[in-house]
Amino acid sequence: MYFTQKEITPPEGNRTSLAFGNNNWLTAELYSRDNDREITDFIDFVDDPSGIDNTVLKLSTLKHTDGAIIRSSQALPKNYRISLKVGFPQYGDGEDGLNGYDIGDELAEPWNGHSAVAENGFYWLSILDSQPKPHNNTWIHHHRKFVIDSDNHSPPWMEIYNGSEFESSGKNPIMVIAPDGTRTPNIRNGSPFISYAAEEWQASGQIRAIDSYLPNEWYQVTFTRIDNIYTFKIEGNFKHSGNMTYTGSIDAAENCIWHYNQTSEDLNPDCINNNFFTELGDQFPFWPESSGFDDFFMLGDPHINYYEGHVYYDDIQLVELP
Amino acid sequence: MGKNFKNFVLHISLIMTCLLVIACKEKEDILEPINPEQTTPKPTDPKPTDPKPTDPKPADPLTQCINPKNTNAADQAQHNENFENLAINGPCVWQIDALANEGPFTETDCISLKKR
Numbered sequence: 001m002y003f004t005q006k007e008i009t010p011p012e013g014n015r016t017s018l019a020f021g022n023n024n025w026l027t028a029e030l031y032s033r034d035n036d037r038e039i040t041d042f043i044d045f046v047d048d049p050s051g052i053d054n055t056v057l058k059l060s061t062l063k064h065t066d067g068a069i070i071r072s073s074q075a076l077p078k079n080y081r082i083s084l085k086v087g088f089p090q091y092g093d094g095e096d097g098l099n100g101y102d103i104g105d106e107l108a109e110p111w112n113g114h115s116a117v118a119e120n121g122f123y124w125l126s127i128l129d130s131q132p133k134p135h136n137n138t139w140i141h142h143h144r145k146f147v148i149d150s151d152n153h154s155p156p157w158m159e160i161y162n163g164s165e166f167e168s169s170g171k172n173p174i175m176v177i178a179p180d181g182t183r184t185p186n187i188r189n190g191s192p193f194i195s196y197a198a199e200e201w202q203a204s205g206q207i208r209a210i211d212s213y214l215p216n217e218w219y220q221v222t223f224t225r226i227d228n229i230y231t232f233k234i235e236g237n238f239k240h241s242g243n244m245t246y247t248g249s250i251d252a253a254e255n256c257i258w259h260y261n262q263t264s265e266d267l268n269p270d271c272i273n274n275n276f277f278t279e280l281g282d283q284f285p286f287w288p289e290s291s292g293f294d295d296f297f298m299l300g301d302p303h304i305n306y307y308e309g310h311v312y313y314d315d316i317q318l319v320e321l322p
Numbered sequence: 323m324g325k326n327f328k329n330f331v332l333h334i335s336l337i338m339t340c341l342l343v344i345a346c347k348e349k350e351d352i353l354e355p356i357n358p359e360q361t362t363p364k365p366t367d368p369k370p371t372d373p374k375p376t377d378p379k380p381a382d383p384l385t386q387c388i389n390p391k392n393t394n395a396a397d398q399a400q401h402n403e404n405f406e407n408l409a410i411n412g413p414c415v416w417q418i419d420a421l422a423n424e425g426p427f428t429e430t431d432c433i434s435l436k437k438r
Contacts, residue, residue, distance in 0.1 A: 001424075001427070001428060002425055003423045003424075003425060010419075010422040012418075012419070013419035014416040014417060015416065015419045015421070016387075016416045018388050018414065019388075020386065021408075022401070022403070025403075035416075039387060039410050039414045040410060043410070044410070055405050055406045057405045111425070135421065135422070135425060136423075138425035142425065142426035142427060188426075277426075280427060304422060315403075316403045317401060319401065
């Protein structure tokens with residue numbers, strides 16, 4: 001509606017939803033503006049890039065206008081734990097230059113006219129408040145409940161903790177983000193971030209990464225939700241701290257993490273926000289009293305106007321907790 | 323004697339004809355195909371509950387794009403995928419996109435008014 005009001009004409013494109021896994025518990029969501037693409041351009045089961053005898057999932061977006069994600073087919077249960085391996089990403093490097101793109105003139109059009117080359121990345125694991133599908137970056141940013149992702153960029157607009165201090169950098173950041181639902185979201189980019197870095201949650205709006213990833217490593221990622229407590233854990237070999245386990249928890253209700261409540265009964269009254277974007281009108285309040293938002297997990301590259309490359313995943317597991 | 327014999331032959335003929343008709347009818351009943359309408363649920367039959375939009379589709383190797391390579395090995399723990407036994411070997415159908423222009427919120431996905 002927002003972009004339609006702005007008289008932006010969407011590109012012609014194609015998408016597909018492919019359910020798979022035991023009882024079809026996973027779904028691949030793919031998007032392309034082309035008419036002649038093979039499914040294996042986006043999703044494939046390939047040899048483990050580490051060289052061991054193993055088969056893993058490869059998600060690719062060969063063009064920045066492609067989208068390829070894996071999501072939970074159904075909404076997640078009230079309490080759950082998701083774990084997976086993610087690694088060997090080729091989604092840019094945060095250096096000046098092509099940053100993982102083919103040509104260098106790629107644009108984030110038609111929704112904005114910025115260069116797409118300035119940003120390249122992928123989602124390690126994210127929880128969304130709606131059924132995840134490839135969308136423009138604005139839609140994705142407004143639907144994130146929790147994020148572990150990487151955005152390689154230059155010049156840097158964030159800091160990375162190097163084990164002793166924060167340094168300004170956009171090179172291979174591992175960003176752990178709880179979107180701050182107490183503040184007015186930006187209509188283009190969503191809610192301000194509460195970032196986890198240096199063993200604590202940073203002040204809202206500070207964009208700080210926990211460490212940098214190495215491009216030829218596997219990382220074990222776990223996200224647990226019990227009631228309204230979110231807990232993440234990332235294990236692996238990191239650029240600054242070597243072999244390490246990073247973990248942290250946040251009370252999503254107490255901190256009004258964006259749309260954390262799965263039911264209206266779970267909603268902390270302090271989080272209710274009936275404000276709205278004037279461009280959209282009062283039928284779209286930010287966080288009304290009667291709202292409830294399912295959890296879905298998502299990984300890969302959902303942005304159909306940014307990000308180009310590939311990344312590997314393995315051993316995706318979902319456990320329902322009491 | 324001639325009249326009695328004719329009556330006897332007539333009775334026998336009638337009985338045989340009746341037996342033949344009955345036998346043929348029974349055979350016809352046995353061979354008669356089942357009326358397909360008899361297997362169709364009546365309009366008043368209750369319909370199964372429509373699945374929610376987010377429900378996974380039933381596994382059907384003939385229509386699924388991504389399938390187990392070896393169905394005997396597919397009986398792994400639920401909600402645990404190691405990708406060892408999957409292949410992209412079914413029909414993979416693309417559909418024309420109608421969602422690309424959405425954002426930041428849409429009429430259907432931003433505010434789900436519900437109480438569980």
